[in-house]
Amino acid sequence: MNSRERARLTRTHVLRTISGAGLGHVGGDFSVTDILAVLYSDVLRFDSENPDWPERDRFVLSKGHAAVSFYTTLAMSGYFGLDELTSFAAEGSMLNGHPARAKVPGVETSTGPLGHGLPVAVGMAIGAQIRGEQWRTFVVTGDGELQEGSNWEAAMLAGHRSLGNLTLIVDRNRLQQGARTEETNALDPLDAKFEAFGWQAVEIDGHDHELLRRVLSRSHYKPLVIIANTIKGRGVSFMEDLAVWHHKVPSPEQVDAALAEIGPSS
């Protein structure tokens, strides 16, 4: 299955899962779907039969509220069955509203509170250097979460240590929970900020699979930040670029309308 088909199927599972559970963050799930699909289809080295394989690439989803996209990606990658998604948020399920390392195979570190993923990813990348190992670390943050100061502590250290084995992808959908990032506490110019911290920065269309593949496969000597311009709610016309879809749950009619746009579920 190519990454485009994988992303399309992921969106159908996300819709059904969130609708079934009555909670979730569909907007941010859809802005990051293409990034996850390319990573798990074509970039990351992993063994879902052996989640703790020491040589695996590390992936951290810092924007843990996009849990359903992530869980679907892990299920489609073989970490657990797709049928597990029906348990999302149900009593006793391993699938919390936010991913927990101790519960879910394939989750490297628990996230949910924002600003945690990048520091942990920096520690992973330093760890690979200390051990002299070749595996790489990839981390996805939201854009709004870059307002958390812990990210900049970590960015400073990654730049200082020239962590060429670390790649950060910023899901730059320009919307945070309540409003536009630039109206709330502006982030631009993000590339210049990271460059000033010693990173290499590229800005691309975060829904262009070919571009994502190319940039994610590139080797680099400094830490690399990919500012992936995305659209919150991408793939469903009536959800796109609207803050209200941060965590609104679609009605059954809206699910049908959305699935009609996305296409068949298998």
Place this chain on the structure above:
Amino acid sequence: MNAVTMTDCRKPFAETLIELAHADPRIVAVCNDSVGSSNLGEFQNLFPDRLVNVGIAEQNMVGVGAGLANAGLIPFVCGASPFITGRALEQVKVDVAYNNSHVVLCGMSPGFAYGELGATHHSIEDLAWLRAIDGLDVVVPADARQTAAAVRWAAANSGPAFLRISRTPVPELQEREDKEFKPGASETLLIGLDATIIATGTMVWRAVEAARQLGDEGISVGVINMASIAPMDEVAVVRAARATPLLVTVEESVPRGGLGGAVAEIVAHHAPVEMRMLGTDTFAPTGSVEELTRHFGLDAESIAATIRAARVR
């Protein structure tokens, strides 16, 4: 205590860490510009590539520690206790405890060890904060040998731990055998009939002194060294509560939620008994460690006075 050697427990901490690092390449140290105050200078000389100094950035320091553990290393994450706990509390909760990461958090110079530097640098809330976090072992060694044993245990353990390592010099507790540290176990140093002092860390030797003073007056006082704050040795607490009509807890921290609170929770469930909880119940006034010890009624004479007063009430 004549001619007793007093030890800054950062010394056995660092010596043991270096000994372990020679034997196990997975041992690494992480610090926040605290190479000196965490006593990591020699570690840095011997293992320059295995000391990660993140600069003055505690949230990042704890997150980096969790990442290093994920990479298969055993990080000892060191910083002044007020900052590694208070500043990075959510990272301690999520990245370390909730992840069940094998990260050893080392809170250096806790309590009011920073004396005159003032309440900003005192770490008197740490035990209450950390005791509330599920799955995090909280350990407060009382002397040099127990510090070394706790460091060895934390390295060989597989889960998250917090070690509270003081700079305030303490004597060796002569009554104690040199043995392995066990979480959830306490040490009974003296057995008494009239009262039992349950103390932790730098307060244990002072409790022993108080018990000796009272013994000279014919008051029989037991002393328990409660180095494992979480999990806590419930059996020993209940035994003491049944054996003596008074329990006195002594800690260099806030009793609300700290050692005092923990002991009170146990006795309230299993063996209600009269208690006194000695600790730091307010932000400290300006003063040296010795002055603050007296101010808070934590010196041997004050501990003894508390027990005398409770008995005549």
